[in-house]
Structure formats: structure tokens, C-alpha cells
Amino acid sequence: MKYATGCSVVLAAIFFSFLQSCNQKKSINNSAEVTLWQPYDDSIEVVANAEHENPRMRYKLIQSKVLDKNDVFNPLYEEVDKLTTTRYEALKPMILEQDIPSIQASIKEGKFTYEELVLFYLYRIYKYELDNSTTLNTVIALNKEVLEQARNLKPNADGEHPIYGMPILLKDNIGFKGLPTTAGAIALKENFAGDAFIVKQLKEKGALILGKVNLSEWAYFFCDGCPVGYSAIGGQTLNPYGRRIFETGGSSAGSGTAIAAGYAVAAVGTETSGSILSPSSQNSVVGLKPTIGVLSRTGIVPISSTLDTPGPMTRNVTDNGIVLSAMMGYDSKDSKAKEIVFSGTQVLETEAAPLQHLRIGAITALINQDSIYAARIEQLKSAGAKIIQITPPEVQLNGFLSILNIDMKHDLPAYIKAEVRTKDAVTIKNVEDVVAFNREDTLVRMPYGQARLEGILVDSTTTEALDDIKLNLQQEARRYFDTSLDGQDLDAILSINNYHAGYAAVAKYPALTLPMGYKTSGEPIGLTLIGQPLSEPQLLTIAKTLEAFMQARLLPKAYSD
Known part of the structure; x- marks a missing residue:
């Protein structure tokens, strides 16, 4: 630095x-x-x-x-x-x-x-x-x-x-x-x-x-x-x-x-x-x-x-x-909202499973890219976990930004109408109002600009086109994961930090990250599990197993007193 x-x-x-x-x-x-x-x-x-x-x-x-x-x-x-x-x-x-x-x-x-x-x-x-x-x-x-x-x-x-x-x-x-x-x-x-x-x-x-x-x-x-x-x-x-x-x-x-x-x-x-x-x-x-x-x-x-x-x-x-x-x-x-197929009690009662019972996918590109990830994969293999190296298919997430733009254009006004109880003090009604409000005092209200909000105002994606984007992105992202999850009969896929968050987002798949270790600089790094819809109990079970095995979390030294 x-x-x-x-x-x-x-x-x-x-x-x-x-x-x-x-x-x-x-x-x-x-x-x-x-x-x-x-x-x-x-x-x-x-x-x-x-x-x-x-x-x-x-x-x-x-x-x-x-x-x-x-x-x-x-x-x-x-x-x-x-x-x-x-x-x-x-x-x-x-x-x-x-x-x-x-x-x-x-x-x-x-x-x-x-x-x-x-x-x-x-x-x-x-x-x-x-x-x-x-x-x-x-x-x-x-x-x-x-x-x-x-x-x-x-x-x-x-x-x-x-x-x-x-x-x-x-x-x-x-x-x-x-x-x-x-x-x-x-x-x-x-x-x-x-x-x-x-x-x-x-x-x-x-x-x-x-x-x-x-x-x-x-x-x-x-x-x-x-x-x-x-x-x-x-x-x-x-x-x-x-x-x-x-x-x-x-x-x-x-x-x-x-x-x-x-x-x-x-x-x-x-x-x-x-x-x-x-x-x-x-x-x-x-x-x-x-x-x-x-x-x-x-x-x-x-x-x-x-x-x-x-x-x-x-x-x-x-x-x-x-x-x-x-x-x-x-x-x-x-x-x-979903009528959930698992209960809160089921989540509470998840317990760590033997490592030998795990069948999880490790992404080959990440093994070649990150030494901490690679070392953890080898440790898990040595301890008996079934680690399957995978290379997910290449997919394109075209139109992702338009989902956020058009949704926020409609969802923010709906929130303000339904939830804001102090409308005399909160004068904004939509994204256009927020942009105009911030421009009144740029140094205090938007010192780094507001490019994302301004991008919403110029996005002309139609409702029909947006529906097509959402369906295509969900299908592509699910293909990215399911090729391995289904094809290799995996319990979950292992990623790093938020590297595959965008894929999990549009697939609408759950993801759980837990401490994996620290870089030589002291910066934390997380091991992230991604599974199929409503697999939260399974992800928590796997995470408990990995947590007990890695025992990676350390309290930050400056905040240990």
C-alpha cells in the first residue's frame, strides 16, 4: 500500500x-x-x-x-x-x-x-x-x-x-x-x-x-x-x-x-x-x-x-x-413470499455432519487462483470430505443492471407510499426526487456523485423486455450452478467471498459465507457455500461442519479488550 x-x-x-x-x-x-x-x-x-x-x-x-x-x-x-x-x-x-x-x-x-x-x-x-x-x-x-x-x-x-x-x-x-x-x-x-x-x-x-x-x-x-x-x-x-x-x-x-x-x-x-x-x-x-x-x-x-x-x-x-x-x-x-418447506425448528436443530458425508464442489479456477482456498480444499480432502473439482459453464448475465434500475424505479415509490409515516418531513416520492434533492447540496449529500441513481432515470427498458431479462438471467445462472450440483450430485458448491454473488442473486439461490482464514496482510477471507433453493438447513449443516474443522475466526486484535 x-x-x-x-x-x-x-x-x-x-x-x-x-x-x-x-x-x-x-x-x-x-x-x-x-x-x-x-x-x-x-x-x-x-x-x-x-x-x-x-x-x-x-x-x-x-x-x-x-x-x-x-x-x-x-x-x-x-x-x-x-x-x-x-x-x-x-x-x-x-x-x-x-x-x-x-x-x-x-x-x-x-x-x-x-x-x-x-x-x-x-x-x-x-x-x-x-x-x-x-x-x-x-x-x-x-x-x-x-x-x-x-x-x-x-x-x-x-x-x-x-x-x-x-x-x-x-x-x-x-x-x-x-x-x-x-x-x-x-x-x-x-x-x-x-x-x-x-x-x-x-x-x-x-x-x-x-x-x-x-x-x-x-x-x-x-x-x-x-x-x-x-x-x-x-x-x-x-x-x-x-x-x-x-x-x-x-x-x-x-x-x-x-x-x-x-x-x-x-x-x-x-x-x-x-x-x-x-x-x-x-x-x-x-x-x-x-x-x-x-x-x-x-x-x-x-x-x-x-x-x-x-x-x-x-x-x-x-x-x-x-x-x-x-x-x-x-x-x-x-x-x-414462500410457504417454506422447512421450519424454524428444523434450522435450529441442524448439527455438524461428519466430513466424510460431505460431497461438495470446488471450482478449479479458484483453486488455481487463491492459495488459501486451495489449501483448505486439500485439507478437506485429506480429512475425508468428497471434493469434486468442477468447471462451471460460461454464462452471460446480460441485463443485470436493468433489473435493478427498473425495479428501484417502481419499488422505491411503492415503499414510500406504504411505509413512510412522516411525509411532511420526507418530501421525496421517487428516484427523480432523490436525484434532484441531492443536487441541491452536492458536497454534503453526494460527495462521490450519484451515477447509479442517475442511471435509473435514463434506463428505458420496457416491462416486457425486463421480464425476458429476468427469465434469461435466472435460467443462465441456474445452468451455471446446476450443471455441477445436479450433474455431480453435489451438496453445495464452494466459492470465495462474494465472487459468485451475482450468479446466486439472479438464480435466487441461497449462499452462506463463513471465515476461511486471513491473507498475509491480515485481511479476512471467507469460504462461501452455494446451494439450490430452500437448502438453508443443508447449508447450515455443512457450514457447521466446516466451521468446526477450520476454526478460522479470530477476534480483531484492536477490539479484544
């Missing part, structure tokens, strides 16, 4: 150190120090990244120009004050990196309460997000009632769903009553919508919504070639494994970084094409993009009603199945 050299950078570094030392500190119970946030001059960080080898990481800004973090964090500060450093340290081994069943067992045994569980995560959020040297610009809204809600819970009794009492973070395109749902855009800054269908499902089972996290603005269908994880509302999300060194992935950047850093039990992301798989892989967490229709999209700011889906993002496979199960339910308002 290249950085600017010379005297100016030395002086900049000295000035940056001075700014960091000026951060105010406030004692928590006289036994810890948590930094109170102050705006700072992020130009030093911007200059440092000006020659980054990845053009998308040549930032124009780090901090949001519209969000005051004190508005987010001050309301609960006195509550967080209840947790002493001594108690935090005692809780850490019982919570940090533990799965949901282990946490629930500790609560049942009286080792801590649901209130302390919430306080533990809030403590971590305040500790790292309010310090300008460690902030990931991840948490952009907090549920002010979450501690009171936690106090009203009793230790998880028999019959309760495992999600009961678990603090969950939501990507900020998912509706939650009481907090704005912005999709990262200033145009939706005052959008106080109701609960999305999946949020209602979570709350009905006793989950605690901790708050909202940052994302790539408009789920990365906004600017072209711009930094992933950037939004006008939240600023630039950063990767805990390397702040300003590695990309966060997107568009569910805040969901991935928050779970990697240990800010909640789980997060919910959304994906149109790669937006769960990419940030999960980049942040060494488990992310599942379900079959389209398994989870409702009602109450979620859309790109494409054809391809959009929410999905769970967690630190382990067990928790992923639990969160998926908790969000499931038939939604008659969702045009793609």
Missing part, C-alpha cells in the same frame, strides 16, 4: 496525534475511561489514504457531516455508567465470542442478567465508537428503551425461542419503530417508519433491538466506484481488522463490522447482490443470503423486489441459524 511521503506527512502525523490527545475522557464509576466524542479534523486520515492501492479507499471524508454522535450516545450514557470495569472484565469471557446457547445457559445459571448483557455490548460500543482512534463509524442510532426492555425479561424459560433477550443490530434500511430508517440518505433522515415484518418476528420472540448500523448509502446503488460502507448519514464505515487499510465490504458494512468487533449478539443485513456475503467475508463473520422469499422484505427500503432479501450476520453458524429461524414467517404482503 502506498502513502504520501515527505515533511508534510510528518507534520500531519504530529497534528493528528495532537487531535487524538485532545479527546475528552469521562470516568465510568471511577474505574474506567470512555472517550466522549468530539468532531475532529479527519483531513489527516483522508490525506493518508490518498494514494491507497485500492481506488475505492481514497476517501474524501471519514466523519459524517450531518450526524452528531452525541445525539446518539448521550441519552444512555448514565445507564452505561452502571457497568464497572471490574464487572465488564468478569463478563467478557462469558459473552464475547460466545454463541447464543452458551449465553442463555449463563443467564439461566444466574451468572448475569439480560440487562447486563445489553450493558456489556453498550460498554463496548461506547468504548470504541466514541474514541476517534478506534471508531468504526458503525453504530448510528441506539434504542433508548433497550435497557428498560431488558430489565423486564426473566431468565429464558423453557419454550422460549433462543433469540429471547438477545441484543440485535439492524442495518439502517430496515424499519424499526422509534428510530429513523434512512438507508444512509439525507433524503430519508426523518423517515420514522414502523417495524419491518422481520423486526416484528424478532420482537415477538423476545429479541432486543439494540440500534441501527451504517451501510453503503441506498445499499450501494447510489454512486459508482465509490467507497463501500459510506453514507451521508453515518460517514465512512471502517474495518476492525485494518481501519483505512481493508475495505469493509458492502452494502451491509455496519452489520459486518459491528459483529466482528463484538457490538451485539447478531446483526441483520440485506442483500441484492453480495451485500451480505461481501461484508461478512471482509469482517470474518458468518453471513447468510437466503433463498428469495424465505424472509419478508416488507418494511425494508428497496432496490429490487426481484432480488432483495434480508439475512442474518453472526460470529458463528449456530447463531446464524437461530437468527434466521427467529425472522421466518409467511408475509402475505410480500410478492415473493
Whole structure:
């Protein structure tokens, strides 16, 4: 990675150190120090990244120009004050990196309460997000009632769903009553919508919504070639494994970084094409993009009603199945909703299978291209897994962008009409209005431009042509996978990160990524499973097996205290 050299950078570094030392500190119970946030001059960080080898990481800004973090964090500060450093340290081994069943067992045994569980995560959020040297610009809204809600819970009794009492973070395109749902855009800054269908499902089972996290603005269908994880509302999300060194992935950047850093039990992301798989892989967490229709999209700011889906993002496979199960339910308002052939209980009860029972496809081109992938394939073979090398047929995904363009042109107005309850404050009605709104203040509202939104306005694809594109893409993508899945009788195909997310998107196939390891630079890399529709229980079973075999996830060092 290249950085600017010379005297100016030395002086900049000295000035940056001075700014960091000026951060105010406030004692928590006289036994810890948590930094109170102050705006700072992020130009030093911007200059440092000006020659980054990845053009998308040549930032124009780090901090949001519209969000005051004190508005987010001050309301609960006195509550967080209840947790002493001594108690935090005692809780850490019982919570940090533990799965949901282990946490629930500790609560049942009286080792801590649901209130302390919430306080533990809030403590971590305040500790790292309010310090300008460690902030990931991840948490952009907090549920002010979450501690009171936690106090009203009793230790998880028999019959309760495992999600009961678990603090969950939501990507900020998912509706939650009481907090704005912005999709990262200033145009939706005052959008106080109701609960999305999946949020209602979570709350009905006793989950605690901790708050909202940052994302790539408009789920990365906004600017072209711009930094992933950037939004006008939240600023630039950063990767805990390397702040300003590695990309966060997107568009569910805040969901991935928050779970990697240990800010909640789980997060919910959304994906149109790669937006769960990419940030999960980049942040060494488990992310599942379900079959389209398994989870409702009602109450979620859309790109494409054809391809959009929410999905769970967690630190382990067990928790992923639990969160998926908790969000499931038939939604008659969702045009793609399926009467699911597997139950939430079936997802919960998936167990690791012996490696010898696995029959999975490894893509020859990836074996030749990536040494970590190749090494894992060899390790799996040596351990007894049946690995079949495959070369999928070449297919063309022509017209993919038109699906997103035409869908968003129709789906955004439908969302605004149905979900926005503050129409006096949210004046936009369609994509044209968003484009015009942003042009009124380009430096704040669209510092990287809005090429994707402008592309929607000039796409003249007809409804008939779009139907043909959708059918052709689905057939081509399914041929890409099914040639091997059916022809070789495979349980799943192994890919890397979000390399085949576009194929899985238009095929409407589920995909699950889990930590595979780290490059020599320290950048995480994920192993991604792709299966046929409604094969989520099978993918979770395979993922549990691979997770136990690889044991690849490591907590980011800078966030291990």
C-alpha cells in the first residue's frame, strides 16, 4: 500500500496525534475511561489514504457531516455508567465470542442478567465508537428503551425461542419503530417508519433491538466506484481488522463490522447482490443470503423486489441459524413470499455432519487462483470430505443492471407510499426526487456523485423486455450452478467471498459465507457455500461442519479488550 511521503506527512502525523490527545475522557464509576466524542479534523486520515492501492479507499471524508454522535450516545450514557470495569472484565469471557446457547445457559445459571448483557455490548460500543482512534463509524442510532426492555425479561424459560433477550443490530434500511430508517440518505433522515415484518418476528420472540448500523448509502446503488460502507448519514464505515487499510465490504458494512468487533449478539443485513456475503467475508463473520422469499422484505427500503432479501450476520453458524429461524414467517404482503418447506425448528436443530458425508464442489479456477482456498480444499480432502473439482459453464448475465434500475424505479415509490409515516418531513416520492434533492447540496449529500441513481432515470427498458431479462438471467445462472450440483450430485458448491454473488442473486439461490482464514496482510477471507433453493438447513449443516474443522475466526486484535 502506498502513502504520501515527505515533511508534510510528518507534520500531519504530529497534528493528528495532537487531535487524538485532545479527546475528552469521562470516568465510568471511577474505574474506567470512555472517550466522549468530539468532531475532529479527519483531513489527516483522508490525506493518508490518498494514494491507497485500492481506488475505492481514497476517501474524501471519514466523519459524517450531518450526524452528531452525541445525539446518539448521550441519552444512555448514565445507564452505561452502571457497568464497572471490574464487572465488564468478569463478563467478557462469558459473552464475547460466545454463541447464543452458551449465553442463555449463563443467564439461566444466574451468572448475569439480560440487562447486563445489553450493558456489556453498550460498554463496548461506547468504548470504541466514541474514541476517534478506534471508531468504526458503525453504530448510528441506539434504542433508548433497550435497557428498560431488558430489565423486564426473566431468565429464558423453557419454550422460549433462543433469540429471547438477545441484543440485535439492524442495518439502517430496515424499519424499526422509534428510530429513523434512512438507508444512509439525507433524503430519508426523518423517515420514522414502523417495524419491518422481520423486526416484528424478532420482537415477538423476545429479541432486543439494540440500534441501527451504517451501510453503503441506498445499499450501494447510489454512486459508482465509490467507497463501500459510506453514507451521508453515518460517514465512512471502517474495518476492525485494518481501519483505512481493508475495505469493509458492502452494502451491509455496519452489520459486518459491528459483529466482528463484538457490538451485539447478531446483526441483520440485506442483500441484492453480495451485500451480505461481501461484508461478512471482509469482517470474518458468518453471513447468510437466503433463498428469495424465505424472509419478508416488507418494511425494508428497496432496490429490487426481484432480488432483495434480508439475512442474518453472526460470529458463528449456530447463531446464524437461530437468527434466521427467529425472522421466518409467511408475509402475505410480500410478492415473493414462500410457504417454506422447512421450519424454524428444523434450522435450529441442524448439527455438524461428519466430513466424510460431505460431497461438495470446488471450482478449479479458484483453486488455481487463491492459495488459501486451495489449501483448505486439500485439507478437506485429506480429512475425508468428497471434493469434486468442477468447471462451471460460461454464462452471460446480460441485463443485470436493468433489473435493478427498473425495479428501484417502481419499488422505491411503492415503499414510500406504504411505509413512510412522516411525509411532511420526507418530501421525496421517487428516484427523480432523490436525484434532484441531492443536487441541491452536492458536497454534503453526494460527495462521490450519484451515477447509479442517475442511471435509473435514463434506463428505458420496457416491462416486457425486463421480464425476458429476468427469465434469461435466472435460467443462465441456474445452468451455471446446476450443471455441477445436479450433474455431480453435489451438496453445495464452494466459492470465495462474494465472487459468485451475482450468479446466486439472479438464480435466487441461497449462499452462506463463513471465515476461511486471513491473507498475509491480515485481511479476512471467507469460504462461501452455494446451494439450490430452500437448502438453508443443508447449508447450515455443512457450514457447521466446516466451521468446526477450520476454526478460522479470530477476534480483531484492536477490539479484544
